[in-house]
Amino acid sequence: DADVTQTPRNRITKTGKRIMLECSQTKGHDRMYWYRQDPGLGLRLIYYSFDVKDINKGEISDGYSVSRQAQAKFSLSLESAIPNQTALYFCATSDPGLPPYEQYFGPGTRLTVT
Amino acid sequence: QQQVKQSPQSLIVQKGGISIINCAYENTAFDYFPWYQQFPGKGPALLIAIRPDVSEKKEGRFTISFNKSAKQFSLHIMDSQPGDSATYFCAARHSNNQGGKLIFGQGTELSVKP
Secondary structure (H helix, E strand, O other), X not given: OOOEXXXXXXXXXXXXXXXXXXXXXXXXXXXXXXXXXXXOOEEEEEEEEEEOOEEEEOOOOOOXXXXXXXXXXXXXXXXXOOHHHOEEEEEEEEOOOOOOOOEEEOOOEEEEEO | OOOEEEEOOEEEEEOOOOEEEEEEEOXXXXXXXXXXXXXXXXXXXXXXXXXXXXXXXXXXXXXXXXEOOOOEEEEEEOOOOHHHOEEEEEEEEEOOOHHHXXXXXXXXXXXXXX
């Protein structure tokens, strides 16, 4: 089974709808991240969490919110989706301990807002 | 503000050739520079990483060259193979850790022709 899973894998929604993307991990890591990927822009950090009680904004948090329900679960919500939120979304986890400080990514969710 | 700038955006190389992807950074407080590889339909995965106290790191056909004074680093793929066709991201991590955040470059789509 995959260590980092994301649901759904694909989603098409309409402008103004609320949508939630979910991430679960079995790696036992405290740190979790949400990124979006756009062609030519790379991976940009939306939110990150050190542990269940710690949530931090990334570089592009406007229009998004998150919830860390448990160590293993980190959800990303779009309260009112807009077309420019159409992108590939990735969840990642990391262990803060030792180099190479690797981040482990899920398979991604492709979101289309029409 | 793009703290890590990556080029080229796309690259086509013949099988057996050398693929070179370049990155430049601005913040001298970055202390760790990984490269991630992403195959279509998958999340990025750590490929190789370097710290700024060394000028080169080699793992198999993959080499990172690091120029601290120029604030540049590059990925060289020797004897490129069609299986290397993927998107490559350089990244940088701040020395104060900041939750293990990585700043990613824009990505390079590599295509190796048989």
